[in-house]
Amino acid sequence: MTGVATGKGLEVRGLNKSFGGLVVARDISLRLAPGDRKALIGPNGAGKSTFTNLITGVLQPSSGTLTFDGRDIRPLSEAGRVKAGIARTFQITNLFKTMTVRDNLRLPILERLGRTARGFRRADRDAAVEAEVDALLTQFRLADMGGRVVSQLAYGQQRLVEMAMALALKPRVLILDEPAAGVPSSESPLIAEAIAALPQDLAVLIIEHDMNLVFKVANRIIVLVAGAILTEGTPAEISADPRVRDLYLGAHHG
Amino acid sequence: MTTIASILLDGIAYGMILFMISVGLSVTMGLMRVVNLAHGGFAMLGGAFTHWAMVNAGLPFPVAALGGIAAVVILSVPMERVLYRPIYKMGELPQVLATIGMTFLMIAAVNLWLGSSLLAIKLPALMQGSVNLGFRTLPTQRLYVLGAGLLVIGGLFLLIERTRFGINLRAAVDNPATAACLGIDTGRVFATTFALGAGLAALGGILGAELLPIDAYYPLRYMVLFLTVVAVGGLGSITGSFAAAILLGILDTAARYLVPDAGTIFFYLAMILILGIRPKGLLGRH
Amino acid sequence: MRDITGFALMVLAAIVTFYAFPYSLAFTTRVVIMMIFVLSIDLIQGYTGIATLGQAAMYGSGAYAAGLFAVHVSQAPLLGLAVGALAGGGIAFVSSLVLMRAEGLTQLMLTIAVAEVLREVANKFSAFTGGSDGLSGISPAPILGIWDFDFVGKVGYIYAVAVLLAVMVFLKVLTSSPFGLALQGIKDSPARMRAIGTPVMRRRIAAYTISGVIAGIAGALAAQSTALVSLSVYDFQLSAEAIIMLILGGTGRLWGALIGTAIFMSVHEVAASVDPFNWLFIIGALVLAVVYAVPQGLLGLPAELRRLVRRPQ
Numbered sequence: 001m002t003g004v005a006t007g008k009g010l011e012v013r014g015l016n017k018s019f020g021g022l023v024v025a026r027d028i029s030l031r032l033a034p035g036d037r038k039a040l041i042g043p044n045g046a047g048k049s050t051f052t053n054l055i056t057g058v059l060q061p062s063s064g065t066l067t068f069d070g071r072d073i074r075p076l077s078e079a080g081r082v083k084a085g086i087a088r089t090f091q092i093t094n095l096f097k098t099m100t101v102r103d104n105l106r107l108p109i110l111e112r113l114g115r116t117a118r119g120f121r122r123a124d125r126d127a128a129v130e131a132e133v134d135a136l137l138t139q140f141r142l143a144d145m146g147g148r149v150v151s152q153l154a155y156g157q158q159r160l161v162e163m164a165m166a167l168a169l170k171p172r173v174l175i176l177d178e179p180a181a182g183v184p185s186s187e188s189p190l191i192a193e194a195i196a197a198l199p200q201d202l203a204v205l206i207i208e209h210d211m212n213l214v215f216k217v218a219n220r221i222i223v224l225v226a227g228a229i230l231t232e233g234t235p236a237e238i239s240a241d242p243r244v245r246d247l248y249l250g251a252h253h254g
Numbered sequence: 255m256t257t258i259a260s261i262l263l264d265g266i267a268y269g270m271i272l273f274m275i276s277v278g279l280s281v282t283m284g285l286m287r288v289v290n291l292a293h294g295g296f297a298m299l300g301g302a303f304t305h306w307a308m309v310n311a312g313l314p315f316p317v318a319a320l321g322g323i324a325a326v327v328i329l330s331v332p333m334e335r336v337l338y339r340p341i342y343k344m345g346e347l348p349q350v351l352a353t354i355g356m357t358f359l360m361i362a363a364v365n366l367w368l369g370s371s372l373l374a375i376k377l378p379a380l381m382q383g384s385v386n387l388g389f390r391t392l393p394t395q396r397l398y399v400l401g402a403g404l405l406v407i408g409g410l411f412l413l414i415e416r417t418r419f420g421i422n423l424r425a426a427v428d429n430p431a432t433a434a435c436l437g438i439d440t441g442r443v444f445a446t447t448f449a450l451g452a453g454l455a456a457l458g459g460i461l462g463a464e465l466l467p468i469d470a471y472y473p474l475r476y477m478v479l480f481l482t483v484v485a486v487g488g489l490g491s492i493t494g495s496f497a498a499a500i501l502l503g504i505l506d507t508a509a510r511y512l513v514p515d516a517g518t519i520f521f522y523l524a525m526i527l528i529l530g531i532r533p534k535g536l537l538g539r540h
Numbered sequence: 541m542r543d544i545t546g547f548a549l550m551v552l553a554a555i556v557t558f559y560a561f562p563y564s565l566a567f568t569t570r571v572v573i574m575m576i577f578v579l580s581i582d583l584i585q586g587y588t589g590i591a592t593l594g595q596a597a598m599y600g601s602g603a604y605a606a607g608l609f610a611v612h613v614s615q616a617p618l619l620g621l622a623v624g625a626l627a628g629g630g631i632a633f634v635s636s637l638v639l640m641r642a643e644g645l646t647q648l649m650l651t652i653a654v655a656e657v658l659r660e661v662a663n664k665f666s667a668f669t670g671g672s673d674g675l676s677g678i679s680p681a682p683i684l685g686i687w688d689f690d691f692v693g694k695v696g697y698i699y700a701v702a703v704l705l706a707v708m709v710f711l712k713v714l715t716s717s718p719f720g721l722a723l724q725g726i727k728d729s730p731a732r733m734r735a736i737g738t739p740v741m742r743r744r745i746a747a748y749t750i751s752g753v754i755a756g757i758a759g760a761l762a763a764q765s766t767a768l769v770s771l772s773v774y775d776f777q778l779s780a781e782a783i784i785m786l787i788l789g790g791t792g793r794l795w796g797a798l799i800g801t802a803i804f805m806s807v808h809e810v811a812a813s814v815d816p817f818n819w820l821f822i823i824g825a826l827v828l829a830v831v832y833a834v835p836q837g838l839l840g841l842p843a844e845l846r847r848l849v850r851r852p853q
């Protein structure tokens with residue numbers, strides 16, 4: 001039923017989805033193996049975020065298969081897929097806005113450890129958890145910010161927290177939905193740096209409009225237009241592709 | 255057979271009242287995402303003004319009723335501006351609190367002004383009495399209620415489908431941000447809608463006084479009833495409010511006819527059933 | 541540290557109240573019971589972001605369960621509390637299976653409907669519940685067989701305060717635990733909680749059930765202290781007023797629930813005795829003042845004042 005186990009990683013085959021008459025995913029196939037750095041680009045409304053939602057279980061595809069390490073993940077809930085090792089960030093910053101940065105990082109760690117059903121012992125007194133929070137804060141250059149309520153942070157820093165929360169889940173596949181969206185260009189190197197520092201064996205799919213960032217971090221680029229894959233190739237191939245140029249010139253005019 | 259006809263007639267008349275009172279609530283709640291528990295207050299104020307104008311000023315019913323509706327509309331404009339605007343951007347909870355506070359103030363005001371007893375509205379001779387339908391007699395007042403309900407729906411339909419205001423309103427309900435970008439003055443659309451909704455509530459309160467008697471505690475007593483119509487119909491949907499009002503009206507009437515001592519249990523069970531299956535209401539957006 | 545100060549102040553306030561108003565123990569006991577009830581709402585509304593106007597469903601079920609248990613099985617007060625807790629938790633668990641699927645207005649309306657249906661059921665089985673006459677015949681035995689309830693209500697007051705303290709300690713521990721943090725996460729962003737792998741629905745059901753247990757305890761206490769249960773335990777007004785008290789004090793902080801309840805009920809008591817007809821003016825104005833001037837509730841007042849003082853610079 002689930003097809004042949006095709007080895008490690010996430011495998012998407014023939015994925016379809018439509019909202020009423022609007023087709024947002026058209027026969028999408030894609031593979032993410034450990035260590036991959038792939039980028040998904042395409043104009044607004046192409047269906048990139050929807051693709052993220054289909055993989056993470058927010059939305060159910062109308063047809064197509066989704067396997068992770070050869071195992072069918074379609075029956076899994078959103079939570080189930082996270083436990084299987086798939087994490088994502090949100091295009092529109094989605095943090096626990098009344099909480100401190102530390103609490104924002106604690107929660108995914110506690111959840112990963114299966115502790116959020118535990119109603120006793122303080123959430124902020126476990127040495128191992130706190131050490132992990134500290135490590136993440138350092139890794140994302142947020143060491144001074146731990147005690148701040150996240151809504152008081154600069155937007156670029158909020159985007160870093162967004163990523164740190166996903167990484168706190170120790171995923172094997174990470175989907176970054178426009179990590180630099182809305183970040184002033186002065187702060188975008190921080191984002192690039194954070195992505196470059198992700199664990200080597202993590203499979204990363206980055207959705208992004210900022211081509212500098214895409215070229216910096218990805219070695220394969222997939223171009224999505226109107227829900228369908230237009231082409232796929234190395235950064236050099238993609239930047240030389242006249243169709244992609246038209247698309248982006250056109251998008252700029254529109 | 256005649257029981258069924260009776261249930262339908264009374265139920266639809268009751269539903270029309272519920273619709274008139276609730277439709278403004280549904281549209282304003284859908285439009286500004288505001289939880290408004292004070293809306294029944296407008297129905298009560300309409301009834302209270304009418305009662306006062308007839309008893310103390312000796313005005314005839316049509317004049318008193320129109321005056322009552324006008325008074326409510328005029329009162330609703332500053333209320334929207336001063337009391338409601340600051341809470342649009344607040345959470346659900348402060349909205350609940352603020353509008354309960356307003357309800358209390360309306361109750362206290364009417365209580366102080368006219369006392370806590372029943373504020374009867376004596377209908378003119380023309381609307382009293384009953385007509386013989388062959389299988390039963392129907393209070394003439396119900397016919398007026400049915401007629402007024404149909405007029406309101408027709409009027410709203412024309413307003414929404416055929417006027418500039420209607421286009422703006424629909425755009426604002428669908429997506430306030432986009433509507434604002436298109437240059438629609440959403441604040442004004444809302445103020446107008448709010449006043450219109452308050453006026454319709456007053457009309458419903460006056461015409462429905464027979465079924466839902468007016469007194470100071472009216473807004474608290476029927477708060478849940480009106481909110482149920484809105485929730486079951488689906489926030490922001492006029493057609494949904496109408497369907498829900500008629501459905502709940504018939505259901506409640508049927509329960510009264512067939513199982514007189516069941517109280518309101520069927521009403522609430524129906525609500526749980528409908529909202530359990532369709533959390534966004536009959537015609538709510540998903 | 542702060543919490544210890546809080547608890548110390550709370551005990552102190554309870555003692556001062558006990559000696560300052562020896563003839564109002566019936567009223568102060570009602571306030572303490574109401575505090576427990578409002579705390580139960582804070583857990584779901586303030587911490588988890590579940591909208592409710594129907595908490596009376598669990599309070600009423602706790603009251604009837606404890607009352608019927610006292611009349612038919614045993615008058616032991618602590619057993620009665622346990623039965624009330626069970627009833628409140630049971631009702632909450634079952635209804636949450638439907639309630640937690642909805643949100644916003646729909647959720648509010650469904651919570652109201654549950655309470656109304658239960659009221660009709662209690663009314664229907666009047667042979668058992670006493671219907672609109674109320675259930676009588678409750679006369680609690682001595683607590684643990686030692687402390688007998690007296691006429692003035694001294695023991696009743698101390699008993700209620702002890703239960704409040706226990707509930708408060710429990711909620712303090714619960715809300716600072718990983719589970720409590722997860723509830724706050726659900727309030728801030730259910731979508732993010734799902735994206736970090738939390739079974740949001742299950743956590744919500746758990747929170748609602750725990751809240752139901754506490755509301756059931758409050759109802760059982762009320763049944764024991766007034767020795768009567770009437771249909772009004774399911775009143776919409778009870779739920780609505782409790783919400784007002786909660787927001788008045790400030791949500792999501794537990795202490796706010798206590799302060800809001802004390803202030804609302806005191807204002808109500810005083811205003812209603814001075815001028816029974818116009819107390820709604822006072823409470824209405826108070827409520828509006830809080831929403832427009834101190835949206836964080838009275839607990840947010842110090843911070844709000846500090847902001848005001850700082851602003852001119």
Ligand SMILES: Nc1ncnc2c1ncn2[C@@H]1O[C@H](COP(=O)(O)OP(=O)(O)O)[C@@H](O)[C@H]1O
Binds near residue numbers: 042
């Ligand atoms: N829940 C939804 N219901 C209906 N249409 C949707 C929904 N989510 C997204 N869409 C539509 O699907 C299309 C693709 O959206 P999205 O995946 O967000 O695009 P992208 O991320 O590439 O900009 C858009 O036209 C959007 O309006």
Ligand SMILES: [Mg+2]
Binds near residue numbers: 048049050091
């Ligand atoms: Mg997107």
